[in-house]
Amino acid sequence: MIAVTGATGALGGRVAARLAERGVEQRLVVRDPSRAPQIEGVEVVGGASYADGEAMRRGFDGAETVFLVSAGEDRHRIDLHRNAVDAAVAAGVERIVYTSFFAATPDTAFTFGRDHFHTEEHIKQTSLRWTFLRDNIYLDYVPFFAGEDGVIRGPAGDGRAAVVARDDIAAAAAAVLTEDGHEDAAYDMTGPESLTLDEAAELLTEAAGRPVTYVRETIEEARESRTPSGAEDWEIEGWVTTYVAIAEGELERISPDIERLTGRRPMTLADFLRENPDSYSHLGAS
Numbered sequence: 001m002i003a004v005t006g007a008t009g010a011l012g013g014r015v016a017a018r019l020a021e022r023g024v025e026q027r028l029v030v031r032d033p034s035r036a037p038q039i040e041g042v043e044v045v046g047g048a049s050y051a052d053g054e055a056m057r058r059g060f061d062g063a064e065t066v067f068l069v070s071a072g073e074d075r076h077r078i079d080l081h082r083n084a085v086d087a088a089v090a091a092g093v094e095r096i097v098y099t100s101f102f103a104a105t106p107d108t109a110f111t112f113g114r115d116h117f118h119t120e121e122h123i124k125q126t127s128l129r130w131t132f133l134r135d136n137i138y139l140d141y142v143p144f145f146a147g148e149d150g151v152i153r154g155p156a157g158d159g160r161a162a163v164v165a166r167d168d169i170a171a172a173a174a175a176v177l178t179e180d181g182h183e184d185a186a187y188d189m190t191g192p193e194s195l196t197l198d199e200a201a202e203l204l205t206e207a208a209g210r211p212v213t214y215v216r217e218t219i220e221e222a223r224e225s226r227t228p229s230g231a232e233d234w235e236i237e238g239w240v241t242t243y244v245a246i247a248e249g250e251l252e253r254i255s256p257d258i259e260r261l262t263g264r265r266p267m268t269l270a271d272f273l274r275e276n277p278d279s280y281s282h283l284g285a286s
């Protein structure tokens with residue numbers, strides 16, 4: 001039995017649906033069961049916040065494998081992940097499949113990426129067999145890089161990112177969760193192309209039928225332009241350094257892993273925009 005966390009969210013929900021298609025026994029371990037996908041014959045355990053180790057242990061009880069979706073932005077995210085991992089160990093789980101981040105190192109420019117490195121290290125120190133899916137930036141988010149004014153602003157310079165669709169990550173996750181041979185392995189989740197933000201703006205211009213442009217900010221300008229959001233410094237730093245990681249080439253490399261795992265070429269941004277016109281509705285249309 002596979003315990004699926006994050007099933008009320010975009011990635012976990014897609015993974016749960018794919019496991020259901022494969023007829024695999026699963027349990028959805030979520031905070032709010034009323035928002036969990038309704039899948040016939042699938043048990044839902046609620047009240048499972050990563051902050052509550054005992055609730056997580058109950059949710060994982062009897063599971064052989066846990067699909068652990070990384071928590072939302074949180075100053076204490078590493079602790080939340082450690083709690084969830086330790087709960088899996090306490091529940092007697094054998095394997096964990098964790099959604100990490102591309103090029104997660106202790107000193108990656110992307111400050112939130114560091115949480116993933118430390119989570120991976122923690123998992124490796126347990127008795128669990130592990131598989132890490134190291135996700136590049138979600139392609140699904142690229143339209144939202146641009147505000148309603150059609151401008152992408154950030155300190156990404158001329159760097160590139162091999163952005164990846166959540167659907168493709170979900171397909172890879174379903175393969176890893178249901179097939180043998182992925183123990184103690186890390187896979188890089190990228191799309192089939194690596195884009196500059198100028199190229200992303202061009203694709204958005206074509207799709208939306210209105211000009212979308214990319215304005216290069218300095219790191220200081222990026223911090224200032226995000227200050228009116230009212231977010232705390234650590235959070236603004238995470239947002240800004242996503243772009244810095246692009247500028248520094250950390251997110252550029254294209255990986256064959258999704259195609260190897262799923263047998264299908266992952267989506268490009270153009271494919272995604274064609275199939276998901278709602279994704280850029282905030283940009284208006286011609």
Ligand SMILES: NC(=O)c1ccc[n+]([C@@H]2O[C@H](COP(=O)([O-])OP(=O)(O)OC[C@H]3O[C@@H](n4cnc5c(N)ncnc54)[C@H](OP(=O)(O)O)[C@@H]3O)[C@@H](O)[C@H]2O)c1
Nearest residue numbers: 006007008009010011031049050070071072135136137138
């Ligand atoms: N690669 C990227 O570009 C990128 C971008 C953004 C985020 N991410 C990471 O990827 C993860 C999955 O992405 P997504 O698109 O599926 O995000 P999402 O739609 O926001 O879903 C996140 C899921 O994780 C659950 N969750 C978050 N924090 C939790 C906690 N402390 N305890 C228990 N459950 C928690 C949420 O539960 P609730 O529904 O109860 O909130 C939700 O089910 C995100 O959580 C984030 O860590 C990656």
